[in-house]
Amino acid sequence: MIRELTCISCPLGCQISVCIDNGNVASVTGNSCIRGERYARQEILDPRRTVTSTVKTEKSMSHRLPVKTVPEVPKDMIAAVMSEIHKIRVAPPVHINDVIARNIAGTGSDLVATDNLLR
Secondary structure (H helix, E strand, O other): OEEEEEOOOOOOOOEEEEEEEOOEEEEEEOOOOHHHHHHHHHHHHOOEEOOEEEEEEOOOOOOEEEEEEEOOEEHHHHHHHHHHHHHOEEOOOEOOOOEEEOOHHHOOOEEEEOOOEOO
């Protein structure tokens, strides 16, 4: 089976062909760099994404605080992560890269602030 992907690892956006044999990646072609091959293998075997969102704030002039997952979460866990994010409330002070939630939704990834919430 051949699966076609557009690589998102660098600005080139290579069109990659991945040959899949018995659930394993047999070959990767079309990539211009090693990052493309790594991306293709990861995307086929264990797709992951960085989830970016916002959480509600309390006692703050801002109504929302931007956050993201570090590292990426399994693609099939995005809905569970978003469900947990929806429940979170934070109050100042919060600084960039502060951990808002550890091991969010049991993914092994942390939810971190991507902005300051100082008042």
